[in-house]
Amino acid sequence: MTNRNQFVTELENLKLELIQMGDLVIANLNDGFSSFFTLDLKLAEQTIKNDKIVNATEQKIEKTCLRIIMKEQPVASDLRLITAVLKMITDLERIGDHAADISKMLIFMEKTKQIYPISSFEPMAETCNMMIKNALQSFVNEDLVKANFVIQTDDIVDDLFEKIKRTVSEAIRKGEIDADYAIYAMMVAKYLERIADHAVNISEWVIYSVTGEHVNTPDL
Amino acid sequence: MLNVFEIKSLNLYYHEKQALKNIDMIIHKHEVTAFIGPSGCGKSTLLRSFNRMNDLIDGCRMEGNIYYVGNDIYAKDFNVIDLRAIIGMVFQKANPFPMSIFDNVAYGPRCQGVKDKKILNNIVRQALEDSALYDEVKDRLREPAICLSGGQQQRLCIARAIAMSPEVLLMDEPTSALDPIATAKIEDLIAKLKEKYTIVIVTHNMQQAARISDKTAFFLLGELIEYNETEALFTHPKNPKTEDYITGRFG
Numbered sequence: 411m412t413n414r415n416q417f418v419t420e421l422e423n424l425k426l427e428l429i430q431m432g433d434l435v436i437a438n439l440n441d442g443f444s445s446f447f448t449l450d451l452k453l454a455e456q457t458i459k460n461d462k463i464v465n466a467t468e469q470k471i472e473k474t475c476l477r478i479i480m481k482e483q484p485v486a487s488d489l490r491l492i493t494a495v496l497k498m499i500t501d502l503e504r505i506g507d508h509a510a511d512i513s514k515m516l517i518f519m520e521k522t523k524q525i526y527p528i529s530s531f532e533p534m535a536e537t538c539n540m541m542i543k544n545a546l547q548s549f550v551n552e553d554l555v556k557a558n559f560v561i562q563t564d565d566i567v568d569d570l571f572e573k574i575k576r577t578v579s580e581a582i583r584k585g586e587i588d589a590d591y592a593i594y595a596m597m598v599a600k601y602l603e604r605i606a607d608h609a610v611n612i613s614e615w616v617i618y619s620v621t622g623e624h625v626n627t628p629d630l
Numbered sequence: 631m632l633n634v635f636e637i638k639s640l641n642l643y644y645h646e647k648q649a650l651k652n653i654d655m656i657i658h659k660h661e662v663t664a665f666i667g668p669s670g671c672g673k674s675t676l677l678r679s680f681n682r683m684n685d686l687i688d689g690c691r692m693e694g695n696i697y698y699v700g701n702d703i704y705a706k707d708f709n710v711i712d713l714r715a716i717i718g719m720v721f722q723k724a725n726p727f728p729m730s731i732f733d734n735v736a737y738g739p740r741c742q743g744v745k746d747k748k749i750l751n752n753i754v755r756q757a758l759e760d761s762a763l764y765d766e767v768k769d770r771l772r773e774p775a776i777c778l779s780g781g782q783q784q785r786l787c788i789a790r791a792i793a794m795s796p797e798v799l800l801m802d803e804p805t806s807a808l809d810p811i812a813t814a815k816i817e818d819l820i821a822k823l824k825e826k827y828t829i830v831i832v833t834h835n836m837q838q839a840a841r842i843s844d845k846t847a848f849f850l851l852g853e854l855i856e857y858n859e860t861e862a863l864f865t866h867p868k869n870p871k872t873e874d875y876i877t878g879r880f881g
Contacts, residue, residue: 487866622866
Protein backbone atom coordinates (compact mmCIF):
# COMPACT_ATOMS: atom_id res chain seq x y z
CA MET A 411 0.00 0.00 0.00
CA THR A 412 1.39 3.40 -0.90
CA ASN A 413 1.27 6.61 1.08
CA ARG A 414 1.31 8.66 -2.09
CA ASN A 415 -1.76 7.70 -4.06
CA GLN A 416 -2.07 11.07 -5.74
CA PHE A 417 1.56 10.98 -6.84
CA VAL A 418 1.24 7.44 -8.18
CA THR A 419 -1.82 8.50 -10.17
CA GLU A 420 0.09 11.48 -11.57
CA LEU A 421 2.89 9.19 -12.73
CA GLU A 422 0.43 6.79 -14.37
CA ASN A 423 -1.20 9.73 -16.16
CA LEU A 424 2.20 10.98 -17.28
CA LYS A 425 3.01 7.58 -18.83
CA LEU A 426 -0.36 7.66 -20.58
CA GLU A 427 0.32 11.15 -21.95
CA LEU A 428 3.64 9.98 -23.37
CA ILE A 429 2.01 6.99 -25.04
CA GLN A 430 -0.67 9.23 -26.52
CA MET A 431 2.02 11.54 -27.90
CA GLY A 432 3.73 8.47 -29.35
CA ASP A 433 0.50 7.40 -31.06
CA LEU A 434 0.07 10.90 -32.48
CA VAL A 435 3.62 10.93 -33.83
CA ILE A 436 3.27 7.46 -35.37
CA ALA A 437 0.01 8.46 -37.03
CA ASN A 438 1.56 11.61 -38.47
CA LEU A 439 4.66 9.72 -39.56
CA ASN A 440 2.54 7.14 -41.35
CA ASP A 441 0.69 9.97 -43.10
CA GLY A 442 4.05 11.44 -44.08
CA PHE A 443 5.24 8.08 -45.50
CA SER A 444 1.93 7.50 -47.18
CA SER A 445 1.97 10.91 -48.84
CA PHE A 446 5.53 10.24 -50.03
CA PHE A 447 4.85 6.84 -51.54
CA THR A 448 1.49 7.73 -53.08
CA LEU A 449 2.57 11.25 -54.14
CA ASP A 450 -0.43 12.63 -52.24
CA LEU A 451 0.23 16.36 -51.93
CA LYS A 452 -2.92 17.05 -49.91
CA LEU A 453 -1.91 14.47 -47.31
CA ALA A 454 1.56 15.99 -47.30
CA GLU A 455 0.08 19.42 -46.49
CA GLN A 456 -2.00 17.90 -43.72
CA THR A 457 1.05 16.16 -42.23
CA ILE A 458 2.91 19.45 -42.11
CA LYS A 459 -0.04 21.15 -40.34
CA ASN A 460 -0.44 18.31 -37.82
CA ASP A 461 3.12 18.79 -36.62
CA LYS A 462 1.90 21.82 -34.65
CA ILE A 463 -0.26 19.48 -32.56
CA VAL A 464 2.78 17.32 -31.83
CA ASN A 465 4.75 20.37 -30.72
CA ALA A 466 1.94 21.54 -28.46
CA THR A 467 1.70 18.07 -26.92
CA GLU A 468 5.41 18.12 -26.14
CA GLN A 469 5.05 21.40 -24.29
CA LYS A 470 2.07 20.11 -22.34
CA ILE A 471 3.94 17.02 -21.16
CA GLU A 472 6.99 19.10 -20.31
CA LYS A 473 4.83 21.29 -18.07
CA THR A 474 3.40 18.20 -16.39
CA CYS A 475 6.90 16.90 -15.68
CA LEU A 476 8.05 20.21 -14.20
CA ARG A 477 4.95 20.43 -12.05
CA ILE A 478 5.52 16.94 -10.67
CA ILE A 479 9.19 17.71 -9.96
CA MET A 480 8.23 20.92 -8.16
CA LYS A 481 5.45 19.34 -6.13
CA GLU A 482 6.73 15.91 -5.32
CA GLN A 483 10.55 16.16 -5.36
CA PRO A 484 10.83 12.68 -6.82
CA VAL A 485 13.79 10.41 -6.24
CA ALA A 486 15.02 7.02 -7.42
CA SER A 487 12.85 5.30 -10.04
CA ASP A 488 10.30 8.12 -10.00
CA LEU A 489 13.01 10.66 -10.79
CA ARG A 490 14.43 8.45 -13.51
CA LEU A 491 11.00 8.00 -15.06
CA ILE A 492 10.30 11.73 -15.18
CA THR A 493 13.79 12.47 -16.51
CA ALA A 494 13.35 9.80 -19.18
CA VAL A 495 9.94 11.19 -20.17
CA LEU A 496 11.39 14.71 -20.48
CA LYS A 497 14.06 13.37 -22.83
CA MET A 498 11.75 11.06 -24.80
CA ILE A 499 9.25 13.80 -25.66
CA THR A 500 12.11 15.72 -27.27
CA ASP A 501 12.91 12.71 -29.45
CA LEU A 502 9.23 12.22 -30.31
CA GLU A 503 8.89 15.88 -31.21
CA ARG A 504 11.91 15.60 -33.53
CA ILE A 505 10.39 12.52 -35.17
CA GLY A 506 7.26 14.62 -35.71
CA ASP A 507 9.39 17.34 -37.30
CA HIS A 508 10.98 14.82 -39.65
CA ALA A 509 7.58 13.49 -40.69
CA ALA A 510 6.69 17.04 -41.71
CA ASP A 511 10.11 17.45 -43.37
CA ILE A 512 9.55 14.32 -45.51
CA SER A 513 6.20 15.75 -46.62
CA LYS A 514 7.88 19.04 -47.52
CA MET A 515 10.46 17.16 -49.58
CA LEU A 516 7.65 15.40 -51.46
CA ILE A 517 6.21 18.79 -52.42
CA PHE A 518 9.61 19.93 -53.72
CA MET A 519 10.27 16.62 -55.49
CA GLU A 520 6.89 16.77 -57.22
CA LYS A 521 7.78 20.20 -58.62
CA THR A 522 10.80 18.73 -60.43
CA LYS A 523 8.28 16.65 -62.42
CA GLN A 524 10.77 13.78 -62.37
CA ILE A 525 10.16 10.65 -60.42
CA TYR A 526 13.18 8.38 -59.84
CA PRO A 527 12.05 5.32 -57.90
CA ILE A 528 14.41 4.28 -55.11
CA SER A 529 13.40 0.88 -53.77
CA SER A 530 15.15 1.16 -50.37
CA PHE A 531 12.87 3.95 -49.17
CA GLU A 532 9.97 1.64 -48.40
CA PRO A 533 11.85 -0.90 -46.22
CA MET A 534 13.59 2.02 -44.52
CA ALA A 535 10.27 3.66 -43.66
CA GLU A 536 8.78 0.34 -42.46
CA THR A 537 11.78 -0.33 -40.25
CA CYS A 538 11.59 3.15 -38.73
CA ASN A 539 7.90 2.65 -38.03
CA MET A 540 8.58 -0.69 -36.38
CA MET A 541 11.43 0.77 -34.30
CA ILE A 542 9.30 3.60 -32.90
CA LYS A 543 6.43 1.25 -32.07
CA ASN A 544 8.78 -1.16 -30.32
CA ALA A 545 10.51 1.65 -28.44
CA LEU A 546 7.17 2.86 -27.08
CA GLN A 547 6.11 -0.69 -26.29
CA SER A 548 9.34 -1.20 -24.37
CA PHE A 549 8.42 1.91 -22.35
CA VAL A 550 4.91 0.65 -21.59
CA ASN A 551 6.10 -2.78 -20.47
CA GLU A 552 9.54 -1.80 -19.11
CA ASP A 553 10.81 -4.37 -21.60
CA LEU A 554 14.60 -4.20 -21.77
CA VAL A 555 14.82 -6.96 -24.39
CA LYS A 556 12.61 -4.97 -26.74
CA ALA A 557 14.53 -1.76 -26.02
CA ASN A 558 17.82 -3.46 -26.88
CA PHE A 559 16.27 -4.93 -30.04
CA VAL A 560 15.42 -1.40 -31.23
CA ILE A 561 18.99 -0.27 -30.57
CA GLN A 562 20.38 -3.14 -32.62
CA THR A 563 17.91 -2.57 -35.48
CA ASP A 564 19.44 0.84 -36.14
CA ASP A 565 22.20 -0.91 -38.11
CA ILE A 566 19.63 -2.03 -40.67
CA VAL A 567 18.46 1.56 -41.22
CA ASP A 568 22.06 2.78 -41.48
CA ASP A 569 22.77 0.12 -44.14
CA LEU A 570 19.69 1.17 -46.11
CA PHE A 571 20.82 4.78 -45.92
CA GLU A 572 24.19 3.80 -47.40
CA LYS A 573 22.39 1.87 -50.13
CA ILE A 574 20.30 4.90 -51.05
CA LYS A 575 23.44 7.03 -51.11
CA ARG A 576 25.09 4.60 -53.52
CA THR A 577 21.97 4.46 -55.71
CA VAL A 578 21.68 8.24 -55.93
CA SER A 579 25.44 8.68 -56.55
CA GLU A 580 25.30 6.12 -59.36
CA ALA A 581 22.24 7.81 -60.88
CA ILE A 582 23.99 11.20 -60.79
CA ARG A 583 27.11 9.73 -62.44
CA LYS A 584 24.98 8.21 -65.17
CA GLY A 585 22.97 11.44 -65.63
CA GLU A 586 19.76 9.53 -64.90
CA ILE A 587 18.46 11.78 -62.10
CA ASP A 588 17.52 15.45 -61.86
CA ALA A 589 20.01 17.27 -59.61
CA ASP A 590 17.37 18.86 -57.34
CA TYR A 591 15.49 15.58 -57.08
CA ALA A 592 18.71 13.84 -56.04
CA ILE A 593 19.23 16.36 -53.24
CA TYR A 594 15.65 16.04 -51.98
CA ALA A 595 15.90 12.24 -52.12
CA MET A 596 19.07 12.29 -50.00
CA MET A 597 17.38 14.59 -47.51
CA VAL A 598 14.47 12.19 -47.18
CA ALA A 599 16.94 9.36 -46.61
CA LYS A 600 18.69 11.46 -43.96
CA TYR A 601 15.40 12.25 -42.19
CA LEU A 602 14.57 8.54 -42.10
CA GLU A 603 18.01 7.76 -40.70
CA ARG A 604 17.51 10.43 -38.00
CA ILE A 605 14.04 9.05 -37.16
CA ALA A 606 15.68 5.70 -36.45
CA ASP A 607 18.29 7.44 -34.27
CA HIS A 608 15.52 9.06 -32.23
CA ALA A 609 13.84 5.68 -31.78
CA VAL A 610 17.18 4.41 -30.45
CA ASN A 611 17.36 7.36 -28.06
CA ILE A 612 13.88 6.56 -26.75
CA SER A 613 14.95 2.96 -26.10
CA GLU A 614 18.10 4.10 -24.32
CA TRP A 615 16.00 6.28 -22.04
CA VAL A 616 13.71 3.35 -21.31
CA ILE A 617 16.76 1.36 -20.24
CA TYR A 618 17.90 4.26 -18.04
CA SER A 619 14.47 4.60 -16.49
CA VAL A 620 14.36 0.91 -15.55
CA THR A 621 17.99 0.27 -14.59
CA GLY A 622 19.57 3.65 -13.83
CA GLU A 623 22.31 2.85 -16.36
CA HIS A 624 23.13 5.07 -19.32
CA VAL A 625 23.66 2.80 -22.32
CA ASN A 626 25.40 5.31 -24.49
CA THR A 627 27.94 6.90 -22.13
CA PRO A 628 30.83 8.42 -24.09
CA ASP A 629 34.41 7.89 -22.95
CA LEU A 630 35.72 11.13 -21.43
CA MET B 631 40.33 8.64 2.59
CA LEU B 632 40.71 8.61 6.36
CA ASN B 633 38.27 6.56 8.40
CA VAL B 634 36.94 8.64 11.28
CA PHE B 635 34.52 6.03 12.62
CA GLU B 636 34.61 2.30 12.07
CA ILE B 637 31.63 0.43 13.41
CA LYS B 638 32.04 -3.33 13.63
CA SER B 639 29.30 -5.84 14.38
CA LEU B 640 27.44 -3.38 16.57
CA ASN B 641 24.43 -4.67 18.46
CA LEU B 642 22.70 -2.43 20.97
CA TYR B 643 19.94 -3.21 23.45
CA TYR B 644 17.64 -1.19 25.66
CA HIS B 645 17.00 -3.80 28.35
CA GLU B 646 15.66 -6.72 26.28
CA LYS B 647 14.75 -4.74 23.21
CA GLN B 648 17.36 -4.81 20.44
CA ALA B 649 17.65 -1.38 18.88
CA LEU B 650 20.63 -1.95 16.55
CA LYS B 651 21.44 -5.17 14.72
CA ASN B 652 24.86 -6.09 13.31
CA ILE B 653 25.84 -2.65 12.13
CA ASP B 654 29.01 -2.44 10.07
CA MET B 655 29.95 0.87 8.54
CA ILE B 656 32.71 3.39 8.05
CA ILE B 657 32.41 7.16 8.25
CA HIS B 658 35.01 9.17 6.36
CA LYS B 659 36.72 12.40 7.28
CA HIS B 660 35.34 15.71 6.04
CA GLU B 661 32.20 14.09 4.71
CA VAL B 662 28.60 14.77 5.65
CA THR B 663 26.89 11.44 6.31
CA ALA B 664 23.12 11.40 6.64
CA PHE B 665 21.17 8.77 8.55
CA ILE B 666 17.62 8.33 7.29
CA GLY B 667 14.84 5.93 8.15
CA PRO B 668 11.41 5.76 9.76
CA SER B 669 10.89 6.60 13.42
CA GLY B 670 12.31 3.98 15.74
CA CYS B 671 14.75 2.55 13.21
CA GLY B 672 17.80 3.21 15.40
CA LYS B 673 19.42 6.15 13.64
CA SER B 674 19.51 8.45 16.70
CA THR B 675 20.61 5.52 18.85
CA LEU B 676 23.57 4.93 16.54
CA LEU B 677 24.38 8.64 16.50
CA ARG B 678 24.47 8.74 20.30
CA SER B 679 26.78 5.71 20.30
CA PHE B 680 29.50 7.79 18.63
CA ASN B 681 29.95 10.00 21.70
CA ARG B 682 28.75 7.48 24.28
CA MET B 683 25.65 9.46 25.14
CA ASN B 684 23.87 6.11 25.41
CA ASP B 685 25.94 5.48 28.56
CA LEU B 686 23.53 7.86 30.26
CA ILE B 687 20.50 5.72 29.38
CA ASP B 688 19.52 3.17 31.98
CA GLY B 689 19.45 -0.38 30.63
CA CYS B 690 21.44 0.37 27.51
CA ARG B 691 24.10 -2.19 26.62
CA MET B 692 26.23 -2.77 23.59
CA GLU B 693 28.10 -5.53 21.78
CA GLY B 694 30.63 -4.94 19.05
CA ASN B 695 33.05 -2.08 18.56
CA ILE B 696 33.17 1.53 17.57
CA TYR B 697 36.58 2.89 16.65
CA TYR B 698 37.33 6.58 16.46
CA VAL B 699 40.44 7.10 14.29
CA GLY B 700 41.48 3.58 15.19
CA ASN B 701 40.77 3.84 18.95
CA ASP B 702 38.09 1.71 20.57
CA ILE B 703 35.92 4.33 22.27
CA TYR B 704 34.26 1.71 24.48
CA ALA B 705 37.60 0.46 25.83
CA LYS B 706 37.75 0.33 29.61
CA ASP B 707 40.07 3.29 30.19
CA PHE B 708 38.86 5.51 27.37
CA ASN B 709 38.35 9.14 28.44
CA VAL B 710 34.70 9.90 27.75
CA ILE B 711 34.99 13.60 28.67
CA ASP B 712 37.71 14.13 26.08
CA LEU B 713 35.65 12.11 23.59
CA ARG B 714 32.68 14.42 24.01
CA ALA B 715 34.90 17.46 23.48
CA ILE B 716 36.23 16.04 20.20
CA ILE B 717 32.82 14.84 19.12
CA GLY B 718 30.35 17.66 19.52
CA MET B 719 26.61 17.23 19.40
CA VAL B 720 23.67 19.38 18.35
CA PHE B 721 20.15 18.30 19.19
CA GLN B 722 16.75 18.65 17.57
CA LYS B 723 15.56 21.23 20.03
CA ALA B 724 18.04 24.02 20.52
CA ASN B 725 19.16 23.97 24.16
CA PRO B 726 21.01 27.20 24.99
CA PHE B 727 22.15 27.41 28.58
CA PRO B 728 20.34 29.96 30.77
CA MET B 729 23.13 32.49 30.43
CA SER B 730 24.40 35.10 27.97
CA ILE B 731 25.26 34.40 24.35
CA PHE B 732 28.92 34.91 25.16
CA ASP B 733 28.88 32.64 28.20
CA ASN B 734 27.11 29.89 26.27
CA VAL B 735 29.98 29.68 23.79
CA ALA B 736 32.69 30.25 26.41
CA TYR B 737 31.28 27.62 28.77
CA GLY B 738 33.11 24.62 27.34
CA PRO B 739 36.54 26.31 27.03
CA ARG B 740 36.16 27.65 30.56
CA CYS B 741 35.44 24.12 31.81
CA GLN B 742 38.65 23.07 30.11
CA GLY B 743 40.59 25.68 32.08
CA VAL B 744 40.77 28.60 29.66
CA LYS B 745 40.73 31.73 31.82
CA ASP B 746 42.48 34.36 29.73
CA LYS B 747 39.85 36.90 28.60
CA LYS B 748 41.56 37.69 25.32
CA ILE B 749 41.76 34.03 24.39
CA LEU B 750 38.13 33.47 25.39
CA ASN B 751 37.04 36.48 23.33
CA ASN B 752 38.85 35.10 20.30
CA ILE B 753 37.42 31.62 20.77
CA VAL B 754 33.87 32.96 21.12
CA ARG B 755 34.21 35.30 18.15
CA GLN B 756 35.68 32.60 15.90
CA ALA B 757 33.04 30.05 16.88
CA LEU B 758 30.22 32.54 16.26
CA GLU B 759 31.75 33.51 12.91
CA ASP B 760 32.12 29.88 11.90
CA SER B 761 28.47 29.38 12.81
CA ALA B 762 27.39 32.34 10.67
CA LEU B 763 25.95 34.01 13.76
CA TYR B 764 28.51 36.64 14.75
CA ASP B 765 27.20 39.51 12.64
CA GLU B 766 23.72 39.03 14.09
CA VAL B 767 24.79 39.01 17.73
CA LYS B 768 28.09 40.91 17.93
CA ASP B 769 26.46 43.93 19.56
CA ARG B 770 24.56 41.93 22.17
CA LEU B 771 26.86 39.18 23.34
CA ARG B 772 25.93 39.84 26.95
CA GLU B 773 22.23 39.39 26.32
CA PRO B 774 20.52 36.15 27.36
CA ALA B 775 20.73 33.47 24.73
CA ILE B 776 17.07 32.73 25.25
CA CYS B 777 16.24 36.03 23.52
CA LEU B 778 17.49 34.68 20.20
CA SER B 779 15.15 33.24 17.58
CA GLY B 780 14.91 29.45 17.18
CA GLY B 781 17.27 29.41 14.21
CA GLN B 782 19.76 31.66 15.98
CA GLN B 783 19.63 29.50 19.10
CA GLN B 784 20.43 26.45 17.02
CA ARG B 785 23.39 28.21 15.42
CA LEU B 786 24.47 29.23 18.93
CA CYS B 787 24.43 25.54 19.89
CA ILE B 788 26.60 24.80 16.89
CA ALA B 789 28.97 27.60 17.94
CA ARG B 790 29.07 26.15 21.44
CA ALA B 791 30.11 22.78 20.01
CA ILE B 792 32.66 24.36 17.66
CA ALA B 793 34.25 26.34 20.49
CA MET B 794 35.60 23.05 21.83
CA SER B 795 37.61 22.53 18.59
CA PRO B 796 35.93 19.26 17.83
CA GLU B 797 36.74 17.03 14.92
CA VAL B 798 33.28 15.62 14.52
CA LEU B 799 29.83 17.18 14.75
CA LEU B 800 26.85 14.96 15.42
CA MET B 801 23.53 16.54 14.54
CA ASP B 802 20.25 14.96 15.52
CA GLU B 803 17.53 16.49 13.31
CA PRO B 804 19.01 19.95 13.79
CA THR B 805 16.47 21.78 11.61
CA SER B 806 13.24 19.88 12.23
CA ALA B 807 11.94 22.60 14.55
CA LEU B 808 12.98 25.50 12.34
CA ASP B 809 11.28 27.50 9.58
CA PRO B 810 12.49 27.17 5.97
CA ILE B 811 14.73 30.25 6.08
CA ALA B 812 16.47 29.18 9.29
CA THR B 813 16.76 25.67 7.86
CA ALA B 814 18.40 27.00 4.70
CA LYS B 815 20.93 28.94 6.81
CA ILE B 816 21.85 25.85 8.80
CA GLU B 817 22.16 23.77 5.62
CA ASP B 818 24.45 26.38 4.08
CA LEU B 819 26.45 26.34 7.30
CA ILE B 820 26.82 22.56 7.20
CA ALA B 821 28.19 22.80 3.66
CA LYS B 822 30.90 25.17 4.93
CA LEU B 823 31.57 23.30 8.19
CA LYS B 824 32.45 20.05 6.44
CA GLU B 825 35.67 21.65 5.26
CA LYS B 826 36.82 21.61 8.88
CA TYR B 827 34.76 18.85 10.49
CA THR B 828 33.29 15.43 9.85
CA ILE B 829 29.53 15.65 10.17
CA VAL B 830 26.94 12.98 10.83
CA ILE B 831 23.35 14.13 10.63
CA VAL B 832 20.10 12.37 11.42
CA THR B 833 17.22 13.73 9.39
CA HIS B 834 13.64 12.88 8.57
CA ASN B 835 13.79 15.20 5.60
CA MET B 836 14.98 13.19 2.63
CA GLN B 837 15.33 16.21 0.43
CA GLN B 838 17.64 17.67 3.07
CA ALA B 839 19.69 14.45 3.10
CA ALA B 840 19.89 14.61 -0.70
CA ARG B 841 20.90 18.28 -0.62
CA ILE B 842 23.61 18.32 2.01
CA SER B 843 25.14 14.88 2.44
CA ASP B 844 27.94 13.08 0.65
CA LYS B 845 26.82 9.65 1.85
CA THR B 846 23.47 8.41 3.10
CA ALA B 847 22.71 5.43 5.30
CA PHE B 848 19.17 4.02 5.37
CA PHE B 849 18.09 2.20 8.53
CA LEU B 850 15.04 0.06 9.13
CA LEU B 851 14.07 -1.80 12.32
CA GLY B 852 17.59 -1.47 13.70
CA GLU B 853 19.34 -2.71 10.58
CA LEU B 854 21.52 -0.86 8.12
CA ILE B 855 19.75 -1.58 4.84
CA GLU B 856 21.80 0.47 2.43
CA TYR B 857 24.77 2.82 2.65
CA ASN B 858 26.07 4.58 -0.41
CA GLU B 859 27.04 7.83 -2.10
CA THR B 860 23.99 10.06 -1.70
CA GLU B 861 23.53 10.61 -5.42
CA ALA B 862 23.58 6.87 -6.12
CA LEU B 863 21.21 6.06 -3.25
CA PHE B 864 18.68 8.66 -4.32
CA THR B 865 18.82 7.99 -8.07
CA HIS B 866 19.12 4.20 -8.20
CA PRO B 867 18.99 2.55 -4.79
CA LYS B 868 20.10 -1.07 -4.74
CA ASN B 869 17.69 -2.36 -2.10
CA PRO B 870 13.93 -2.40 -2.84
CA LYS B 871 13.28 -1.42 0.79
CA THR B 872 15.32 1.74 0.25
CA GLU B 873 13.41 2.47 -2.96
CA ASP B 874 10.08 2.00 -1.18
CA TYR B 875 11.04 4.26 1.69
CA ILE B 876 12.60 7.14 -0.21
CA THR B 877 9.81 7.20 -2.79
CA GLY B 878 7.29 7.34 0.01
CA ARG B 879 5.64 4.08 -0.94
CA PHE B 880 5.84 3.28 2.77
CA GLY B 881 6.69 5.55 5.66
